[in-house]
Amino acid sequence: MEEKIKEEILNDLYETDSSLKKDEAEILKIITLILKTKNKVSYNNDYFGKLKKEIIQAIDKEKTSFERKHLFYKHLSYSLAVVCCCFLIIFLYPLFSQKDSKVLVVDNSQIIESTYPEAFGEISITKKDFVDGRGSGDISIMSEHQYKYILNDDYEINFDLAPTEVYKTMPSFNNFNRNINEIISLDSFENLQYSHISLTENKESPFSLYINYLNGSLTISKTMGNINSDINNISEEDILSLANNFINKHKINIDRYASPYINNNLSSSIAQVFYPQLIDNYLVYNDRGGFNSLQIDIDLNKNEVIALYNYNFNPYQASSYPIVNNKEHIQKYLNKLNQGNDPEQELLELNLIKPSFGLLKTFVPTDSVSETFHVPAIIFETDNDFQNKFVIPLLLSYHIEDVN
Amino acid sequence: MSQEEKEIIILCQKGQLDNFVVLYEKYFKKIYAYVFFKVGQQSITEDIVSETFLQALKSIKGFDIKKAYFSAWLYKISQNKVNDYYRKRKINYSLDEIWELRADNNLLEEVQDKEEKDLLYKMIKDLKKSQQEIIILRVLQNLSYKEISAVIHKSEGACKMIFKRAIKKLKKQID
Numbered sequence: 001m002e003e004k005i006k007e008e009i010l011n012d013l014y015e016t017d018s019s020l021k022k023d024e025a026e027i028l029k030i031i032t033l034i035l036k037t038k039n040k041v042s043y044n045n046d047y048f049g050k051l052k053k054e055i056i057q058a059i060d061k062e063k064t065s066f067e068r069k070h071l072f073y074k075h076l077s078y079s080l081a082v083v084c085c086c087f088l089i090i091f092l093y094p095l096f097s098q099k100d101s102k103v104l105v106v107d108n109s110q111i112i113e114s115t116y117p118e119a120f121g122e123i124s125i126t127k128k129d130f131v132d133g134r135g136s137g138d139i140s141i142m143s144e145h146q147y148k149y150i151l152n153d154d155y156e157i158n159f160d161l162a163p164t165e166v167y168k169t170m171p172s173f174n175n176f177n178r179n180i181n182e183i184i185s186l187d188s189f190e191n192l193q194y195s196h197i198s199l200t201e202n203k204e205s206p207f208s209l210y211i212n213y214l215n216g217s218l219t220i221s222k223t224m225g226n227i228n229s230d231i232n233n234i235s236e237e238d239i240l241s242l243a244n245n246f247i248n249k250h251k252i253n254i255d256r257y258a259s260p261y262i263n264n265n266l267s268s269s270i271a272q273v274f275y276p277q278l279i280d281n282y283l284v285y286n287d288r289g290g291f292n293s294l295q296i297d298i299d300l301n302k303n304e305v306i307a308l309y310n311y312n313f314n315p316y317q318a319s320s321y322p323i324v325n326n327k328e329h330i331q332k333y334l335n336k337l338n339q340g341n342d343p344e345q346e347l348l349e350l351n352l353i354k355p356s357f358g359l360l361k362t363f364v365p366t367d368s369v370s371e372t373f374h375v376p377a378i379i380f381e382t383d384n385d386f387q388n389k390f391v392i393p394l395l396l397s398y399h400i401e402d403v404n
Numbered sequence: 405m406s407q408e409e410k411e412i413i414i415l416c417q418k419g420q421l422d423n424f425v426v427l428y429e430k431y432f433k434k435i436y437a438y439v440f441f442k443v444g445q446q447s448i449t450e451d452i453v454s455e456t457f458l459q460a461l462k463s464i465k466g467f468d469i470k471k472a473y474f475s476a477w478l479y480k481i482s483q484n485k486v487n488d489y490y491r492k493r494k495i496n497y498s499l500d501e502i503w504e505l506r507a508d509n510n511l512l513e514e515v516q517d518k519e520e521k522d523l524l525y526k527m528i529k530d531l532k533k534s535q536q537e538i539i540i541l542r543v544l545q546n547l548s549y550k551e552i553s554a555v556i557h558k559s560e561g562a563c564k565m566i567f568k569r570a571i572k573k574l575k576k577q578i579d
Binding site for chain 1: 419421422424425428429432433436437440441446450453454457458461462523524527539542543544546549564565567568571572574575578579
């Protein structure tokens with residue numbers, strides 16, 4: 001054995017430096033001398049046995065500790081599993097329960113935060129900025145005729161009832177964060193911007209939900225298969241029931257909307273139910289006197305709701321502005337409009353009757369994106385089928401600018 | 405490292421620590437001799453060997469079977485324990501001094517020939533610490549250069565070179 005070790009050591013040395021071969025005798029002498037000391041190292045057998053016993057005791061101790069730890073973690077894992085199950089049942093069940101669905105994380109309460117007067121600066125409205133929800137247009141361009149607007153003296157206007165505040169649409173990030181922060185702290189992320197969520201049912205012919213947090217709107221639409229143009233005979237009452245049932249089933253809060261009305265075009269296979277929007281209990285109009293509305297489409301072949309559009313849940317900021325508060329201003333405004341007509345063209349008289357107050361939805365372009373305002377307005381009914389409502393903004397600055 | 409040894413280590417790491425006794429029996433003598441050469445006294449050697457094996461038992465779960473030799477790992481533990489021993493006593497470790505101081509104890513007493521005793525002392529005295537370490541590990545402990553490399557944290561090539569220089573130096577002293 002010792003000879004083998006010597007041989008290995010020598011071979012290793014020659015591999016490194018073959019010139020050492022000539023000194024092999026001396027090298028062997030050195031190695032032998034060192035190895036001599038090795039053979040003389042003796043240990044006490046009692047010590048060997050004592051240490052072995054000590055190691056076995058340490059192993060037993062270690063094993064007991066390991067088993068205790070294992071048992072502890074086993075119990076701990078069971079306990080945690082039970083706690084997790086309870087958590088899942090308590091917090092997640094409502095999310096998936098049909099009865100208490102909270103999938104739509106929207107704030108249904110109308111948040112209107114008042115701010116100081118004229119906080120939004122100058123709001124310069126031109127007719128082109130009027131909004132109908134599907135685009136803007138100048139009344140004179142939209143009309144096929146020229147109108148002469150006549151204010152009917154039979155109606156008194158009580159301006160005490162007019163709104164006096166402009167409502168500016170605010171981004172709903174904070175609103176969204178407030179809900180989601182109950183689950184995760186979005187504030188802990190850097191410069192996080194949420195724009196929208198898309199959700200789709202996992203079933204045949206599913207509904208897709210598109211929630212836009214930038215403008216605070218919700219759209220629900222169904223993926224349609226083959227469209228059948230056969231139409232079932234269905235009463236308006238039943239159409240309204242279908243729409244209301246859909247709203248009730250999905251617990252869509254319509255506190256921000258007035259009573260619905262139907263636009264049932266007999267030639268179409270889709271009926272539309274409109275719920276006019278309310279802000280601070282004022283109806284919201286577009287520039288042509290139409291309502292800004294939540295719209296529900298109903299497939300008259302299958303008698304089922306296939307879409308919901310223009311549901312609005314954004315908060316608002318409100319600021320008081322000087323508004324027109326007498327009939328003369330309105331008359332002056334109408335005179336100005338009438339003066340702009342082409343004398344060569346035929347004029348149709350448009351009688352403005354039944355005045356009421358509401359809000360006119362208008363977009364004001366800014367450097368980046370246009371801002372949406374809802375300004376106080378007076379709304380007249382007319383005796384004309386083409387334009388059965390006529391809206392006049394009541395912002396004093398608008399009238400001064402327009403009249404002078 | 406043999407396959408059998410690997411399997412024993414894996415069993416230990418899985419909690420079947422009874423198998424550690426096999427490793428103890430296999431390496432006791434080598435570690436004892438290694439420590440004894442470094443400290444030269446039986447009682448101190450026993451303390452350090454005990455600490456080495458108990459430490460190894462405690463730490464075996466952290467031993468990386470893919471990266472290291474168990475023998476080298478065990479030598480490293482005992483080497484650290486020896487260093488701790490000298491550090492605590494604020495003594496600079498020097499093999500020649502140990503052998504000189506312990507000349508009357510059993511390390512050298514078995515080398516009967518006075519001439520041989522003197523020669524051995526002379527040989528060890530002028531070697532560098534790293535050369536002494538490699539002489540012990542290669543000649544007395546019969547470790548491979550791979551194992552030595554793992555204990556002293558030098559490449560195999562460097563270990564071979566150190567050993568060659570140590571032998572050349574020893575040869576000069578004999579001359």
